[in-house]
Amino acid sequence: MNEQIRDIAKRLAGLRDLLGIDANEIAAVCNVSVGEYLGYESGENDIPVSFLQNISKNYKVELTALLFGDEPNMKTFYLTRAGQGTAMERTHVYRYQALASGFAGRKADPFIVTVEPSVETMHLNSHNGQEFNFVIEGSLLLRVGGHELNLNVGDSLYFDATQPHGMKALNGQPVKFLAIIF
Numbered sequence: 349m350n351e352q353i354r355d356i357a358k359r360l361a362g363l364r365d366l367l368g369i370d371a372n373e374i375a376a377v378c379n380v381s382v383g384e385y386l387g388y389e390s391g392e393n394d395i396p397v398s399f400l401q402n403i404s405k406n407y408k409v410e411l412t413a414l415l416f417g418d419e420p421n422m423k424t425f426y427l428t429r430a431g432q433g434t435a436m437e438r439t440h441v442y443r444y445q446a447l448a449s450g451f452a453g454r455k456a457d458p459f460i461v462t463v464e465p466s467v468e469t470m471h472l473n474s475h476n477g478q479e480f481n482f483v484i485e486g487s488l489l490l491r492v493g494g495h496e497l498n499l500n501v502g503d504s505l506y507f508d509a510t511q512p513h514g515m516k517a518l519n520g521q522p523v524k525f526l527a528i529i530f
Contacts (some may be wrong), residue, residue: 486523
């Protein structure tokens with residue numbers, strides 16, 4: 349199991365303990381089964397960023413605190429130099445680089461996401477809010493709300509993130525895109 353996933357799982361368990369709520373309640377609020385939630389909290393299952401976004405919004409905790417264990421403290425601006433964003437490898441296929449992790453009270457969460465080519469089935473997820481994706485390198489198959497779209501360099505898509513959606517790299521090459529979650 350990935351150490352970063354294990355650390356996030358511990359933060360989830362700690363948050364639930366701090367709030368004094370049971371697994372049934374948090375699972376219902378985040379629209380997952382209790383078994384799925386307990387798999388996240390135990391670190392047995394990969395924890396989608398979309399799920400953490402739901403926790404963040406529903407329980408008023410910074411996404412950065414869940415992902416990295418650090419509370420953001422910048423209130424005027426937060427500078428991220430090229431290649432220096434807080435990085436996280438979610439699985440061997442997805443890598444995220446947070447671009448505003450130190451800014452407190454964000455209204456959006458921007459990431460550079462790299463998706464490696466894979467023969468695995470595309471995993472779909474959904475979360476509250478909206479999402480914007482802009483392709484920087486490569487080609488991306490994006491499935492959203494039952495539609496499949498091919499996006500190439502310079503293409504973008506803004507969509508309702510409550511719709512099931514997922515991404516897959518095309519042409520056997522990694523794809524890199526800017527994802528902003530609102």
